[in-house]
Each structure stands twice: as C-alpha cells, then as structure tokens.
Amino acid sequence: MFSNNQRQEERTGRYGTPRFQYLQELVSQFQTATDEASKEKIVANLADFAYDPYNYSFLHQLNVLELFLDCITEPNEKLVEFRIGGICNACAKPANAAIVTQCSRIPLIIQCLSSPVRNTVNNALGTLYYLCNKTNKEEILKPEVVGVIRRYAAAETVSVSFSKLAKAFLDKHVVVKGVFRQARR
Numbered sequence: 255m256f257s258n259n260q261r262q263e264e265r266t267g268r269y270g271t272p273r274f275q276y277l278q279e280l281v282s283q284f285q286t287a288t289d290e291a292s293k294e295k296i297v298a299n300l301a302d303f304a305y306d307p308y309n310y311s312f313l314h315q316l317n318v319l320e321l322f323l324d325c326i327t328e329p330n331e332k333l334v335e336f337r338i339g340g341i342c343n344a345c346a347k348p349a350n351a352a353i354v355t356q357c358s359r360i361p362l363i364i365q366c367l368s369s370p371v372r373n374t375v376n377n378a379l380g381t382l383y384y385l386c387n388k389t390n391k392e393e394i395l396k397p398e399v400v401g402v403i404r405r406y407a408a409a410e411t412v413s414v415s416f417s418k419l420a421k422a423f424l425d426k427h428v429v430v431k432g433v434f435r436q437a438r439r
Contacts, residue, residue: 273308273312274315274316277300277312277313278316280296283296284296284297284300290332293333294332294333297322297337298339300322301337302343304318304319304322304340307347310344310347314349318340318344319341319344319353319354320353322338323353323357323359323362326359327362334369334374335373335374335377338374338381339373342378342384345381354385355389355390361393367399367402368402375416376416379403379406382394382399382403382423383419383422383423383426383427386423391427395428403424407421407423
C-alpha cells in the first residue's frame with residue numbers, strides 16, 4: 255500500500271520512529287553488519303521500502319540506491335537478489351532510473367539475467383524495462399541481450415512470470431521494421 259504523511263502518522267503513532275530515521279538506522283546497521291545473514295535481512299528490508307514512492311526522497315538522501323548498486327556483484331546470491339529487487343522497485347521513478355544509468359551499472363544488471371535465482375532474473379528484466387530509453391537503448395538492446403529476453407518470452411512453460419515480463423519488455427522496446435518502439439512515460 256502506498257503511503258502518505260497522514261498514513262505514516264497513523265502507523266507510527268506518537269512515539270514511533272519517523273520513516274527517515276528508521277531507514278537511516280537500517281543503512282547504519284548494514285554498514286556495520288559483519289555477518290551475511292544480517293546483511294541479507296537489512297537489504298531485503300531496504301528493498302521493500304523502495305517500492306513505495308513515499309520513501310523515494312528518503313532513500314535518495316541516504317544514498318540507498320547507490321548502496322544497492324555498489325554491491326550488485328556480490329558472490330552472495332541472496333544479497334544480489336534483494337539489491338536488484340530494490341533497484342527495480344526504485345527505478346519506477348525516472349530520476350532513480352537516471353541514477354542507475356549515470357552510475358554505469360547497466361552491464362551489471364544485464365549480467366543478472368543469467369542468475370540461477372528467479373527473482374533476480376525477474377527484477378533484472380523489470381529494471382531494464384524501466385531503464386531502456388533512447389539514450390541508452392544501444393547498451394541495453396544488444397543482440398545477445400535481446401536474444402536472452404526473447405528466450406524468456408518464449409519460456410511460458412518454464413516460468414510464466416519471466417515470459418510475461420520479457421514479452422512486455424520486447425513489446426515496449428524492441429525494433430519493429432527498423433523503428434525503435436518506446437511507450438511514452
């Protein structure tokens with residue numbers, strides 16, 4: 255459910271922790287965490303907050319998107335899964351998508367398409383869906399990437415979610431008779 259100031263006041267009550275402070279505490283906990291299980295829980299929690307536009311300004315102030323992007327190459331598949339999920343959630347806002355593009359992380363997101371973790375692949379597809387535009391289409395729409403996405407689109411019997419998301423991506427972004435197609439934002 256999307257939030258607003260009134261809803262936050264109702265949920266946190268008089269003595270509750272304000273959202274910015276709570277997110278700041280999560281970021282601090284992540285930075286000091288030493289064990290993988292704690293990091294996984296914290297990143298999953300931060301990724302959950304990235305779905306709600308109410309939190310975008312807080313996440314931006316705390317550089318959470320950069321935190322997700324900095325460690326997308328982790329060997330820990332759970333951390334990668336949660337981070338790409340947070341990136342995907344946040345990229346629904348064009349300004350957040352621009353941060354991902356400016357940080358030159360598109361190749362790393364493309365690499366997530368080959369992950370053995372389904373959620374990682376789904377979120378990589380979703381992230382690329384949000385990121386792809388006229389300025390970066392050549393980087394994203396390379397033949398090998400489109401080929402992978404086409405295979406996911408054809409894989410309905412393996413995964414309906416891969417197939418639907420891949421088909422939506424292809425429908426929105428792929429060249430049709432030499433013309434680059436992109437829906438208006």
